[in-house]
Amino acid sequence: xxxxxxxxxxxxxxxxxxxxxxxxxxxxxxxxxxxxxxxxxxxxxxxxxxxxxxxxxxxxxxxxxxxxxxxxxxxxxxxxxxxxxxxxxxxxxxxxxxxxxxxxxxxxx
Amino acid sequence: xxxxxxxxxxxxxxxxxxxxxxxxxxxxxxxxxxxxxxxxxxxxxxxxxxxxxxxxxxxxxxxxxxxxxxxxxxxxxxxxxxxxxxxxxxxxxxxxxxxxxxxxxxxxxxxxxxxxxxxxxx
Numbered sequence: 001x002x003x004x005x006x007x008x009x010x011x012x013x014x015x016x017x018x019x020x021x022x023x024x025x026x027x028x029x030x031x032x033x034x035x036x037x038x039x040x041x042x043x044x045x046x047x048x049x050x051x052x053x054x055x056x057x058x059x060x061x062x063x064x065x066x067x068x069x070x071x072x073x074x075x076x077x078x079x080x081x082x083x084x085x086x087x088x089x090x091x092x093x094x095x096x097x098x099x100x101x102x103x104x105x106x107x108x109x
Numbered sequence: 110x111x112x113x114x115x116x117x118x119x120x121x122x123x124x125x126x127x128x129x130x131x132x133x134x135x136x137x138x139x140x141x142x143x144x145x146x147x148x149x150x151x152x153x154x155x156x157x158x159x160x161x162x163x164x165x166x167x168x169x170x171x172x173x174x175x176x177x178x179x180x181x182x183x184x185x186x187x188x189x190x191x192x193x194x195x196x197x198x199x200x201x202x203x204x205x206x207x208x209x210x211x212x213x214x215x216x217x218x219x220x221x222x223x224x225x226x227x228x229x230x231x
Contacts, residue, residue, distance in 0.1 A: 001171070033215060033216075035217035035218075037154075037218075039154075044204055044206075044221035044222065044223060044224055045146075045154065045204070045206075045218075045221060046221075047209075047217055047218060047219045050209060050216070050217035050219075051217075056209075056217075056219055057219070088153060088154055090154075090156075090217065090218075092208075092214075092215050092216060092217060093215060095156070095168070095214070095215065096156070096158065096159070096168040096169060096170055096171075097156045097157075097158075097169075097170035097171070097172070098144075098156040099156060100153055100154040100155065100156065101153070102153045103153045103154075
């Protein structure tokens with residue numbers, strides 16, 4: 001089973017700043033089968049990025065994903081107030097099971 | 110509109126059985142896998158298993174194998190997650206979710222149900 005480790009656990013930033021979230025895998029993720037999700041309190045997760053770098057339908061271009069192998073990054077270029085949430089990475093190339101990272105909480109500074 | 114609609118919140122006692130549901134609409138239910146994801150209170154997401162309603166092919170996470178049963182009734186476009194004997198540690202929000210691509214379970218989940226909260230308490 002591939003273990004995903006996200007860092008930092010909590011990221012405190014202000015609107016307008018750039019956010020960089022990391023996801024490291026315990027072994028190489030097949031074909032960059034890496035996704036990022038956003039979850040706000042009381043809501044289901046929302047897919048942001050799939051295939052490590054492709055934005056899902058309707059996702060603003062301030063969200064971008066990069067990386068391959070074992071190291072992946074989600075970047076939010078200029079934070080909007082609605083971007084403060086918890087973010088999860090997921091690998092789906094070596095399943096079952098798919099695995100999720102433990103999450104990064106992005107909070108307002 | 111493509112959507113997954115889950116059954117309502119449940120409050121059960123330890124040892125009781127439970128079956129929760131996830132109804133798909135707006136797409137070909139038999140062409141897409143449906144997965145289940147657990148989220149314990151204040152915690153992260155855990156992939157439990159996935160089913161292909163077209164032929165009921167089912168895969169489980171080793172962590173959940175034998176603890177839950179995933180099934181589907183394609184005639185009513187509904188997937189299920191069931192427990193035969195609940196424990197307090199089953200208290201969690203449970204989400205169903207659909208991968209992006211037809212026939213693929215190696216894919217990200219782009220459609221999610223609203224979640225079903227299961228509370229197990231004596």
